[in-house]
Amino acid sequence: MPEKxxxxxxxxxxxxxxxxxxxxxxxxxxxxxYPHEKEAPPIRARGVIALHEDNCTAxxxxxxxxxxxxxxxxxxxxxxxxxxAGGKPRQVNHLDRFxxxxxxxxxxxICVEVCPFDALFWSPEYEYSEPKIADxxxxxxxxxxxxETVPEAPxxxxxxxxx
Amino acid sequence: MIQLAIEIPYWGQSLLRxxxxxxxVLLPAGTIVYLFLFKMMSFMQSRLGxxxxxxxxxxxxxxxxxxxxxxxxxxxxxxxxxxxxIAPLVVLLSTFLLVVVIPFGPDALFTDFEVGIFYGLAVAxxxxxxxxxxxxxxxxxxxxxxxxxxxxxxxxxxxxxxxxTLGVVIQAGSMNLQNIVVxxxxxxxxxxxxxxxxxxxxxxxxxxxxxxxxxxxxxxAPFDMPIAESELVSGYMTEYSGxxxxxFFIAEFATAGVFxxxxxxxxxxxxxIPFDWFGWxxxxxxDNWMNVAGPLIMFTKxxxxxxxxxxxxxxxxxxxEDQLQTFAWKVLIPLALANTAITAIFKVVF
Numbered sequence: 001m002p003e004k005x006x007x008x009x010x011x012x013x014x015x016x017x018x019x020x021x022x023x024x025x026x027x028x029x030x031x032x033x034y035p036h037e038k039e040a041p042p043i044r045a046r047g048v049i050a051l052h053e054d055n056c057t058a059x060x061x062x063x064x065x066x067x068x069x070x071x072x073x074x075x076x077x078x079x080x081x082x083x084x085a086g087g088k089p090r091q092v093n094h095l096d097r098f099x100x101x102x103x104x105x106x107x108x109x110i111c112v113e114v115c116p117f118d119a120l121f122w123s124p125e126y127e128y129s130e131p132k133i134a135d136x137x138x139x140x141x142x143x144x145x146x147x148e149t150v151p152e153a154p155x156x157x158x159x160x161x162x163x
Numbered sequence: 164m165i166q167l168a169i170e171i172p173y174w175g176q177s178l179l180r181x182x183x184x185x186x187x188v189l190l191p192a193g194t195i196v197y198l199f200l201f202k203m204m205s206f207m208q209s210r211l212g213x214x215x216x217x218x219x220x221x222x223x224x225x226x227x228x229x230x231x232x233x234x235x236x237x238x239x240x241x242x243x244x245x246x247x248x249i250a251p252l253v254v255l256l257s258t259f260l261l262v263v264v265i266p267f268g269p270d271a272l273f274t275d276f277e278v279g280i281f282y283g284l285a286v287a288x289x290x291x292x293x294x295x296x297x298x299x300x301x302x303x304x305x306x307x308x309x310x311x312x313x314x315x316x317x318x319x320x321x322x323x324x325x326x327x328t329l330g331v332v333i334q335a336g337s338m339n340l341q342n343i344v345v346x347x348x349x350x351x352x353x354x355x356x357x358x359x360x361x362x363x364x365x366x367x368x369x370x371x372x373x374x375x376x377x378x379x380x381x382x383x384a385p386f387d388m389p390i391a392e393s394e395l396v397s398g399y400m401t402e403y404s405g406x407x408x409x410x411f412f413i414a415e416f417a418t419a420g421v422f423x424x425x426x427x428x429x430x431x432x433x434x435x436i437p438f439d440w441f442g443w444x445x446x447x448x449x450d451n452w453m454n455v456a457g458p459l460i461m462f463t464k465x466x467x468x469x470x471x472x473x474x475x476x477x478x479x480x481x482x483x484e485d486q487l488q489t490f491a492w493k494v495l496i497p498l499a500l501a502n503t504a505i506t507a508i509f510k511v512v513f
Binding site for chain 1: 203205211474477479
């Protein structure tokens with residue numbers, strides 16, 4: 001194999017920067033001009049946590065496992081009508097308050113992992129910055145609205161066991 | 164400055180010169196910052212740079228200047244206030260003094276100075292004083308170290324620069340920059356005068372040494388030891404804010420432009436086009452329209468040279484301090500001395 005003539009590193013370096021200059025002019029930059037055009041985050045991106053309120057039993061597992069203590073839950077027990085006619089009324093936990101303070105949240109996702117009833121979901125939505133830091137406390141109505149942005153769960157791989 | 168039909172009174176001429184000087188210093192500085200620092204550097208990193216202020220971010224500079232102007236003019240408590248405040252002005256002053264000798268056309272010049280290049284190289288080192296003052300007066304260890312490094316570096320690289328210039332001076336037989344331009348445009352390469360004789364061909368080693376020395380004089384990477392941000396915060400500029408930092412910033416890029424102008428005069432034929440093309444033989448027979456075309460030609464050459472300066476700046480990592488000094492004293496200066504000696508021998512023999 002014929003040996004390539006050696007280019008001194010100095011000129012190689014100049015060539016690299018000039019090459020990228022050319023690429024940027026011809027093909028455009030690798031960056032996105034954010035407010036004008038938006039990047040599509042991957043569907044499993046950790047943007048915001050959404051709450052599916054009906055599934056929540058106020059079991060407090062998420063609040064207790066949160067490293068930042070940024071989840072605030074209040075609830076009370078109440079009686080619900082029986083499932084079948086003639087049965088006893090059921091006792092259920094009713095959720096009064098479910099707040100996540102995104103000023104504290106570090107997006108570790110432990111709450112989503114730990115939730116035994118599939119009440120918390122990751123959504124790739126990322127545009128919820130606020131002029132006031134207090135507005136980053138999302139209450140359960142707002143967390144519920146994020147549910148619309150939660151993408152469909154991808155198909156399981158062939159041979160995977162579904163619980 | 165420019166020969167017009169009407170007689171301009173002395174104060175008017177002075178005013179024109181001051182305005183011309185401002186344009187000659189600030190226009191290249193602004194162009195370099197926008198074109199190279201904002202745009203080319205971004206493109207070399209595969210991003211677009213400023214895009215919001217004005218079309219393609221062209222008004223970003225106005226925004227930047229506005230930002231610096233409204234910042235507080237801070238001075239450290241222990242600083243030597245009066246000279247702390249003068250220092251950036253001294254640095255900028257050296258740029259303005261430097262631009263005075265550069266000819267932009269047959270009549271478009273500030274002053275026809277017989278020892279032009281000598282004067283130019285002398286006032287170029289005034290900026291060292293400004294930087295040393297800034298480093299000392301800030302009462303800050305980083306500033307002081309940065310100032311000392313800058314002084315050591317600028318003195319070390321002044322020598323090869325002067326010696327590289329010497330080759331051109333020997334070949335042109337004059338220190339007057341106007342005469343150097345004329346000598347290049349009326350010269351011949353081995354009897355062929357098609358493109359005159361820009362000294363970049365005969366003095367190529369001199370040109371290389373000059374450009375390397377300019378890079379170091381401007382403290383642009385890879386010679387940016389004095390403001391090495393990972394070690395010295397910002398070197399001698401650490402304590403400066405607002406307007407005074409802006410002055411340092413302008414001075415850095417204005418000096419880049421002015422040195423590029425000097426390099427284009429010394430090595431690329433300056434404002435001239437080969438006189439043969441239009442049948443001129445001496446400076447007096449050059450047509451008047453060259454007073455308009457000359458500055459444009461100079462500006463183009465300046466852009467080409469600053470492109471190279473900035474390209475190198477964005478491509479290479481920083482030298483180590485001892486490598487920097489070794490390179491100047493053990494490589495550049497002997498090379499420049501040899502170049503000077505060979506040029507002198509050729510001048511005498513041929």
